[in-house]
Amino acid sequence: MLDKLSWNVFRQTGSVETxxxxxxxxxxxxxxxxxxxxxxxxxxxxxxNL
Incomplete structure (x- = not known):
């Protein structure tokens, strides 16, 4: 979930950190x-093994 949020933020901002x-x-x-x-x-x- 957080990876999808991060991807959307990256797509919109182009932030390498994101x-x-x-x-x-x-x-x-x-x-x-x-x-x-x-x-x-x-x-x-x-x-x-039982």
Whole structure:
């Protein structure tokens, strides 16, 4: 959501700082998704060990 807001502000203003902020939000979002996926994999493996 914040990345979309940042993109709209960048489009309207051309502010490089806003573009970099958008990229930072995208990176954090991707890292969160990867962590969720890896924690799901660990939980699945734990279930198999029962």
């Amino acid at each position: 573009y970099l902020l958008m990229k930072e939000y995208e990176s954090q979002d991707q890292n969160s998704r990867e962590q969720e996926a890896s924690s799901t994999d660990i939980e699945s493996t734990d279930d198999l």
